[in-house]
Structure formats: structure tokens, C-alpha cells
Amino acid sequence: MQIKDIARLAGVSASTVSRVLNNSGYVSEEIRKKVQAVIDETGYRPNQIAKSLKDKSTKTIGIIIPQIASETMAKLVEAAYQCCNKKGYKILMENTQLDSQREIECLKSLYHQQVEGILLMSVGLSSEHKRIIDSLNIPVIVTGQAMEGLCCYTHDNRNAAKDLVCKMIECGKKRIALLNVDIQEDDSIRVQRELGYRDALALHNIEFDPELVRYGKFTIASGTEMMEKIWNENQIKPDGVFAVTDKIAIGAMRFLVKEKINIPLECAVAGVGNNKLSEFTDPALTTVEYHYFELGTAVTEKLIDSIENRTKAEGIHLIKYDIIERSSTNEQHSCNG
Amino acid sequence: MQIKDIARLAGVSASTVSRVLNNSGYVSEEIRKKVQAVIDETGYRPNQIAKSLKDKSTKTIGIIIPQIASETMAKLVEAAYQCCNKKGYKILMENTQLDSQREIECLKSLYHQQVEGILLMSVGLSSEHKRIIDSLNIPVIVTGQAMEGLCCYTHDNRNAAKDLVCKMIECGKKRIALLNVDIQEDDSIRVQRELGYRDALALHNIEFDPELVRYGKFTIASGTEMMEKIWNENQIKPDGVFAVTDKIAIGAMRFLVKEKINIPLECAVAGVGNNKLSEFTDPALTTVEYHYFELGTAVTEKLIDSIENRTKAEGIHLIKYDIIERSSTNEQHSCNG
DNA sequence: GTGAAAGCGCTAACAA
DNA sequence: TTGTTAGCGCTTTCAC
Numbered sequence: 001m002q003i004k005d006i007a008r009l010a011g012v013s014a015s016t017v018s019r020v021l022n023n024s025g026y027v028s029e030e031i032r033k034k035v036q037a038v039i040d041e042t043g044y045r046p047n048q049i050a051k052s053l054k055d056k057s058t059k060t061i062g063i064i065i066p067q068i069a070s071e072t073m074a075k076l077v078e079a080a081y082q083c084c085n086k087k088g089y090k091i092l093m094e095n096t097q098l099d100s101q102r103e104i105e106c107l108k109s110l111y112h113q114q115v116e117g118i119l120l121m122s123v124g125l126s127s128e129h130k131r132i133i134d135s136l137n138i139p140v141i142v143t144g145q146a147m148e149g150l151c152c153y154t155h156d157n158r159n160a161a162k163d164l165v166c167k168m169i170e171c172g173k174k175r176i177a178l179l180n181v182d183i184q185e186d187d188s189i190r191v192q193r194e195l196g197y198r199d200a201l202a203l204h205n206i207e208f209d210p211e212l213v214r215y216g217k218f219t220i221a222s223g224t225e226m227m228e229k230i231w232n233e234n235q236i237k238p239d240g241v242f243a244v245t246d247k248i249a250i251g252a253m254r255f256l257v258k259e260k261i262n263i264p265l266e267c268a269v270a271g272v273g274n275n276k277l278s279e280f281t282d283p284a285l286t287t288v289e290y291h292y293f294e295l296g297t298a299v300t301e302k303l304i305d306s307i308e309n310r311t312k313a314e315g316i317h318l319i320k321y322d323i324i325e326r327s328s329t330n331e332q333h334s335c336n337g
Numbered sequence: 338m339q340i341k342d343i344a345r346l347a348g349v350s351a352s353t354v355s356r357v358l359n360n361s362g363y364v365s366e367e368i369r370k371k372v373q374a375v376i377d378e379t380g381y382r383p384n385q386i387a388k389s390l391k392d393k394s395t396k397t398i399g400i401i402i403p404q405i406a407s408e409t410m411a412k413l414v415e416a417a418y419q420c421c422n423k424k425g426y427k428i429l430m431e432n433t434q435l436d437s438q439r440e441i442e443c444l445k446s447l448y449h450q451q452v453e454g455i456l457l458m459s460v461g462l463s464s465e466h467k468r469i470i471d472s473l474n475i476p477v478i479v480t481g482q483a484m485e486g487l488c489c490y491t492h493d494n495r496n497a498a499k500d501l502v503c504k505m506i507e508c509g510k511k512r513i514a515l516l517n518v519d520i521q522e523d524d525s526i527r528v529q530r531e532l533g534y535r536d537a538l539a540l541h542n543i544e545f546d547p548e549l550v551r552y553g554k555f556t557i558a559s560g561t562e563m564m565e566k567i568w569n570e571n572q573i574k575p576d577g578v579f580a581v582t583d584k585i586a587i588g589a590m591r592f593l594v595k596e597k598i599n600i601p602l603e604c605a606v607a608g609v610g611n612n613k614l615s616e617f618t619d620p621a622l623t624t625v626e627y628h629y630f631e632l633g634t635a636v637t638e639k640l641i642d643s644i645e646n647r648t649k650a651e652g653i654h655l656i657k658y659d660i661i662e663r664s665s666t667n668e669q670h671s672c673n674g
Numbered sequence: 675g676t677g678a679a680a681g682c683g684c685t686a687a688c689a690a
Numbered sequence: 691t692t693g694t695t696a697g698c699g700c701t702t703t704c705a706c
Contacts, residue, residue, distance in 0.1 A: 002683060013693045018685055025686085027692050043472070045449040049389045050683035053698050058386060068418065068629075069411040078405040081432045091430050092398040095418045113427065135380075261555065280617040293406075339699060350677045355701055362702085363675050387699035390682050 001044050010038040021046060049331030052114065061303060062118040066098045066144075071276060072292045074212035076143070079296025080119060087304050089116075100124035100185045104132055111136050117303045117321050119143070124185025125150070139306040140312045141299045145188050151313035152315045153299045157272075160288045160321045161196025162203075164270050165242050167286075168329055173240035173268055174214060176201075179226045179248045182215035190215075193244045193272065198261045212238055216248070221332065223251020231255065239267055240329070245279045246271035246287050253281060253328065268329040295319050339379050342657040344562045347375045358383060389451065397427045398640060399447030403435045403481075408613060409629045411479070412456065416633025417456060424641050426453075437461035437522045441469055448473050454640045456480065461486070461522025476643040478636045482525050486648035490636045494525050494609075497575045498624040499540075501607050502579050504623075505666055510577035510605055512549060513538075516563045517642045518584045519552035526665025527552075530609065549575055553585070558590020568592065576604055577666070582623050583608035584613045590618060590665065592612045605666040620664035627658050 003021075007014045012031060019036040027035075038044075047175040052058045063080055065073045077093070084091055092115055096107035096268040100123050107129075110118055117138050117190040122129070122145040130149060133140045139151070168176055178197050181190050194213075200206055214230055215224035223243060231237060243249035249271030253263060261267050263283055271278060278285035299321070306313040339359075344351045349368060356362040359374040364372075375381075389395045400417055414430070421428055429452055431443035437460050444466075447455055454475050459466070459482040467486060471479045474563045476488070483489040503515055515534050518527050531550075538545055551567055553559035560580060568574060580586035586608030590600060597606050600620055607623040608615060615622035635656070643650040 004683085014683090014695080016692060021691090022685080028691060031692085041443075045445065046392075047451060047683055048449055049386055049395060049451045049645055050698090052386045053384075053390050053682090053700090054684050054686090056698070068405075068415040069408075071406075071408075072675075074406040074411045078432065081405065081430065085432070093418065093428050093430055095415065095422070108382070114384060114386050236675095276613055277617060280614060323681080340701095341699085351700080352677060352679095352702075353675090356676090359701080365675060368675080384699055387682090390684090391700050391702085393682070495702080632696090 001042055003044075006035070006038050006042065006044050009042070009276035010035045024286070031248075044216055058090075058114045058116060059088055060092055060113070060115050061300075061307075062094065062106070062115040063094045064094045064096060064103055064106045064110070064118065065121045066096050066123045068093075070093055070292070071271070075292035076121065076296035079293045080300040083300035089304060091267060096123070096266065098123050099272070100126070100129075104128060107132050107136065107140070111138065112277060117141075117307045119299055119303055123188070124183065124275045126185065126238060140302055141303050141306075141313050143295060143299050145186070146316045147187075148316070151302075151315060153295060153302070153317045154188060155290045155295070155321055156318040157192035158196040158199065160290075160323075161193040161242065161244075162199040162271065163196075163323055164272070164286070165197050165200030166203065167323065168240045168242065168268050168270060169200060169206070171264070171268065174206060174270075175209070175236065175238045176206075176242055177212040177227075177230050177238040178214075179223060179230075179241060179243040179252055180213065180215050180251050181218055181244060181248075183218075188322070189244050197242055199335075201300065210262065218245060218247060220247050220251040223248035224255045225251070227252035227255040231259070231261075231305065240264075241267060241269045243269070243271045246273045246275035246285060247333055249285055249287070249328075250277060250281055253283075253285070257282075264329050274324055279326070281328070283328045286326045286329040287324050289324050291319065291321070312327065338379055340359060340381075340383065342380065343372070343375050343381050346379070347372045365503065380661070395427075395451045395453060396425055397429055397450070398441070398454050398637075398644075399429045399431065399450065400430045400458075401433060401440055401443045401447070401455065402458045403433050403460045405430075405432055409627070411611070412629035413458065413633035416630045417637040420634055420637035420641065421531040426641060435458070435460055437463070437466075441465060444469050446479070448475065454478070454644045456636055456640055461520065462524065463522065471638065476640055478640050478643075478650050480632060480636050482523070483653045484524075485653070486670060488639075488652060490632060490639070490654045490656060491525060492627045492658055493655040494529035494633070496655075497538065497609065497627075497660075498530040498581075499536040499581065500533075500660055501536030501609070501623070501625055502534050503540065504607050504660065504662065505577045505579065505607060506537060506543070508605065508666060511543065512546070512575045513543075513577035513579055513605075514549040514564075514567050514575040515551075516567075516578060516580040517552050517588060518551065518555055518581060518585075520555075526581050534579055555582060557584050557588040557591070560585035561592045562588070564589035564592040568596070568598075574604070574618040577601075578604060578606045580606070580608045583610045583612035583622060586622055586624070586665075587612075587614060587618055590620075590622070594619075601664065601666050601668060607666050611661055616663070618665070623663045623666040624661050625658050626661050628656065632656050 096102040102219040118140045142152040146154045214226035272288045274289035356364045433439040455477045464486040479489045483491045551563035609625045611626035
């Protein structure tokens with residue numbers, strides 16, 4: 001069923017049907033009614049591909065995410081969907097399986113799918129990313145990571161880490177270990193959160209001790225392993241641990257619990273991300289909450305604005321966060337605060 | 338940059354470039370190289386919209402889900418993405434916010450976007466769903482719900498519920514309450530799981546007692562409320578509770594814990610879904626695990642097969658499940674089994 | 675082995 | 691107010 005079938009059935013030309021469909025141009029009330037009747041009867045709806053080709057507008061944006069099966073990503077995508085839906089945009093989704101190199105493939109692929117803008121949730125930006133993004137003549141907004149010269153919306157990882165470590169220091173902790181990740185392309189987590197950790201130490205005149213730092217993976221098991229190493233390899237034990245993600249923190253707690261080391265009295269623990277689990281660990285985990293739904297909304301609105309008003313999206317925008325203090329750092333909260 | 342630009346730069350016609358691009362028809366090695374060189378230099382990739390219009394093939398499928406920000410949906414979509422990616426299909430995603438009526442809108446909308454098949458994760462099927470799906474001349478595979486005459490892949494909700502309730506009965510429980518939901522359109526959860534519950538009672542010659550049944554919402558709070566009512570309104574208290582979802586079960590446990598009623602000795606609790614939280618409640622919750630990643634893979638493979646081989650997808654396919662027995666029904670597992 | 679031309683389903687400028 | 695026509699960027703006969 002296509003426009004000329006409707007035209008034939010209604011006894012008019014294709015252009016007239018098109019006018020009725022799009023409410024454009026002149027068409028007499030009588031003919032409009034007749035055409036509309038045929039459209040309603042047949043349930044006809046125009047082929048969007050043909051329309052897109054003609055209009056040079058697909059009303060589609062691309063979203064590149066590292067993985068879908070993740071609490072945070074799901075929220076971000078949900079928010080993006082809702083914005084898009086409101087504005088009449090469709091979403092073409094790509095998934096990189098946490099592979100920063102695949103992000104580049106996806107950028108190109110979506111571009112050739114004629115998307116009008118791209119939301120890139122990156123796990124690591126390289127100069128090639130920048131080169132490709134610059135070569136695409138559609139707006140691209142990056143989140144998750146930040147790089148000078150690109151338009152990025154990202155969490156204020158450095159200050160979040162700093163605030164968290166400061167809180168521990170203010171609770172009397174003096175030897176706070178750092179459990180980090182060793183993903184080289186990553187800046188937001190590995191670099192920024194470590195900088196925040198060091199900022200906090202510097203602020204309180206505590207010397208940075210490389211013996212209290214370990215690098216591992218994004219897993220609970222890796223957290224347990226790093227914690228065990230730090231504990232066993234240091235004569236003077238740490239009295240606190242800052243893990244760059246909640247999963248790692250939960251892993252660290254598993255070691256401490258197993259060794260019957262009191263949390264937080266002997267060793268406080270804090271993570272980042274407010275993972276669903278962190279509320280239910282024993283003790284509950286102090287962490288930083290980022291607002292992914294809000295982030296998704298902000299970037300999508302900005303992207304669509306940028307598409308429709310042909311404004312260049314630029315600048316690095318830091319999104320605010322909340323520190324969630326629970327009993328893993330503060331005895332006050334011990335009774336499930 | 339389009340095909341005729343490449344043609345001009347290479348000093349050939351557009352058809353020749355097209356042949357090089359698609360490895361079709363005859364083209365001399367010499368010209369092929371020259372054209373390829375221009376393509377590589379310019380980074381040209383054909384406009385997929387134009388190609389789709391010509392080919393009448395978009396290599397795109399639609400996915401309709403009730404919400405993205407959900408553990409189970411995320412897994413399903415992740416699996417679908419991976420299958421699609423392998424087979425060269427793209428995904429156009431729609432989200433209904435749990436509104437069964439919106440599923441119909443999305444079906445139509447995706448159809449007019451020229452998707453070649455649709456995966457519908459439904460929260461409730463009506464005869465209108467069936468009418469629309471039948472009218473679309475592309476394969477549609479339904480999951481989450483089942484209806485005669487449509488192609489459905491769904492969890493074996495009835496038997497899962499039956500098995501779970503049987504387990505409780507075999508542990509000596511005799512008055513098992515049912516916490517259900519009151520969503521009318523829903524069949525899989527409300528109807529099938531209740532049927533399974535009744536099957537189990539019947540199997541053990543236990544009479545169904547409507548006083549032990551309540552209907553509420555898909556929330557923890559609703560679980561607490563229903564449990565409270567059942568407890569207070571029954572002279573002879575229940576000694577077990579089967580909740581149709583883990584969230585409701587967790588809500589019920591909150592009431593029991595608050596009232597210092599021993600779980601599972603005084604009252605056992607079981608849910609369905611293996612929510613991430615259910616492992617961490619105290620006591621850990623006995624539940625049914627469905628395999629969403631496998632489900633997503635199965636339906637997507639079937640859908641693509643159906644598209645490519647023009648076979649009609651049909652039948653109701655039940656996906657298997659695992660019972661996860663934890664300490665909320667079985668003291669044996671008390672030490673975090 | 676290569677190019678010209680038609681056509682995918684739609685819209686919009688122009689003619690009537 | 692309505693219809694005719696050209697063209698969006700590509701592929702694919704069909705001639706050469």
C-alpha cells in the first residue's frame with residue numbers, strides 16, 4: 001500500500017494525498033475528507049525511508065553505549081528514549097561491549113545510517129575518536145569520558161573522589177588505600193578518581209604512599225584480591241580504603257569481613273557509583289551517587305537542540321553528584337541509616 | 338559525498354562505483370583498484386537510506402520493551418543486539434513504559450519505519466494486538482506473554498510457580514498464601530503463576546483458600562501491605578507465602594521481619610525472577626531464575642531466520658527455568674547457601 | 675567491461 | 691485548488 005494506491009482509491013493525485021498527509025498546501029475540505037477516509041480505511045502510513053531520502057532528514061539519533069545490561073546505562077538510555085520520543089526522534093542503538101576501539105566503528109556506521117546526531121557513552125577517548133568526531137558533520141555528544149575539544153557531559157569524578165576521601169580523613173582515617181583499575185584508555189575513572197584521592201590527601205597534608213595503591217579490574221573478585229595484597233604487604237595496615245567503583249569496594253569488604261577486620265572501626269571502605277547492591281552489603285557501603293537519568297536527559301536534550309538549531313555542541317560539562325554516607329565509613333550509621 | 342562524486346573523481350560512472358562497492362557485476366581489476374583507492378581516500382560509505390529504498394530492505398528490526406531500566410529487559414536487549422550485530426541487522430528501539438496499549442502504537446510505528454521484523458516484549462496481549470500483528474506482513478515474535486495464534490516465546494510461568502509451591506509444601510508448609518498482582522491485561526504473571534500455585538495445592542490435596550490471596554502492585558511496598566493484611570485478617574496464620582515477583586516477596590519479608598516472625602520456620606517466603614537483591618536479603622530469598630539472555634538470543638535468532646527464509650514464526654515456546662532454593666524457605670540454607 | 679536510464683516511494687516547485 | 695514532474699542517492703537492467 002503506497003501513496004499512489006491511496007491516490008487511485010480516492011480518485012486524486014499522489015500530491016494531493018501527500019498534502020493531506022502532511023497538512024501542507026491547499027486542499028479543499030471535500031477532497032481532504034475523502035482522502036482522509038481512504039487513509040483511515042486502509043490504515044496507510046507513508047514509507048519513512050522514502051520520506052527520509054526526500055527530506056534528507058531521518059529524525060533518528062544514534063546512541064553508542066558500552067553495554068546495555070548495566071544499571072547505569074539502562075537509566076541513561078531510558079532517559080534518552082523518553083526525550084527522543086517527546087521530540088519525535090527514533091533511536092538506533094549500538095553496543096561496544098566496553099571496547100573503546102569499537103566506538104569508532106559505531107560512530108562511522110551510525111553516520112552512514114544517516115543519523116542526525118550521536119550520543120556516545122565512551123569508555124576511553126583517543127585522538128582518533130576526536131579526529132572521527134570532527135570529520136562527522138553532525139553533532140556528537142560524549143558522556144562517560146571527557147576530552148578537550150569535544151562536547152562532553154560527565155560526572156565530576158575528581159571532586160567526588162576528593163569529597164569522599166576527605167570525609168574519611170575527617171573521620172580520623174590517616175592511611176587510606178586506593179583500589180584503582182588499570183584500563184589505560186580510561187580517564188574518568190582511573191585518572192580523575194585517583195587525582196581526587198590525591199587532592200584529598202594533599203589538602204590534609206598526608207603524604208601519598210604508593211604502597212597503599214593497587215590497580216586491578218572492574219570486578220568484585222579483583223577488589224578482594226587487591227585488598228588482600230595491600231593488607232598482607234603493608235606492615236602498618238591501612239585504616240581506610242577508597243575503591244574507584246562499588247564493585248571493587250564490595251570485593252574489598254569481602255576480604256575484610258573474612259579476616260574479621262571491623263568495618264569501619266579498623267578499616268573504613270568507600271566506593272563510587274551507588275550500585276544497587278551497596279545498600280545491602282553488611283555494613284552498607286558509603287558511595288557516590290551519580291544521576292544517570294538526569295544525565296541522559298541533559299545530553300539528549302542538548303543533542304536534539306543542537307540538531308534542530310544547528311548550534312555547535314561544545315564544552316565540558318560536569319554533572320553534580322551526591323555523597324551517600326553509610327555505615328562502612330561511619331559508625332553513626334551502623335543501624336542501617 | 339555521494340556516489341557520483343566518487344564516480345567523477347575516479348573518472349567512471351556511478352554504476353561502476355556501485356559495482357565496486359557491492360562486489361557485483363563485471364569490473365576490470367584496473368578500474369576496481371582505481372575506484373577503491375578513491376573510496377578509501379575519501380572514506381565514502383553509501384547512504385543507507387537510499388540503498389534501503391532501492392533494495393526494499395532496511396536490515397533493521399524493531400524491539401518493543403516495557404522499560405529499559407530493568408535488569409531483565411537489559412539482558413534481553415543485550416542478547417538481541419549481539420545477535421543482530423552478528424547478522425548485520427540494526428535495532429530500532431521502542432519503550433512502552435509498561436503500557437500495553439502503547440505496544441500497539443509502537444508496532445504500527447516500527448512497521449512504517451520499514452523494519453523487517455519485530456520483537457515484542459509485551460506486558461499484556463489483547464485481541465487488538467493479534468489483529469494488528471496479523472495485519473503486518475512482517476514476522477513478529479512475542480515474549481513475556483503468550484497468546485494462541487501468535488508466535489510466543491515465554492517462560493514456563495505455570496510450572497515454575499507449581500514447582501516452587503510444591504517445594505514449600507514438601508518442606509511441611511500447609512497454609513501457603515499467594516501475593517499476586519491485579520493487572521488485568523497480564524496473563525503470564527497474574528494468571529499463569531496463580532494457576533501454578535493452585536496446581537501445587539491440588540496436587541497435594543490442599544484446599545484453595547481465598548482468604549490467603551491478595552492482589553496488589555509490582556512494588557516492595559505493595560508486598561508489605563498485602564502481607565500485613567493477610568497476617569492480620571487470618572485467625573490461623575499462613576505458614577508460607579508465594580509472591581508472584583521477588584519485589585513483592587521482599588516486601589512481604591519486610592513485614593515478617595518487622596513483626597519478628599521467623600523466616601522460614603514460622604513463615605517461609607518465595608518469589609519469582611531472581612532479582613539481584615534477592616540474594617542479599619536476610620534471609621536470602623528462594624526464587625525462580627529465568628534466563629533472559631538465552632531468551633533474547635532465541636527470539637532474535639528465530640526472528641532473523643524468519644525474515645531471511647520467509648518462514649512463518651509460530652507456536653508457543655516455553656523457556657525453561659531454574660529454582661533457586663535459599664534460606665527463606667529452607668533452614669538448611671541458613672548459612673548463606 | 676562499462677555507461678545510460680529507469681525506478682524505489684515520497685515531496686515540492688511549478689504549471690494549469 | 692489540483693495535477694504533473696523532477697529529484698532525493700542508490701542499484702540494476704539493458705545497450706553498447
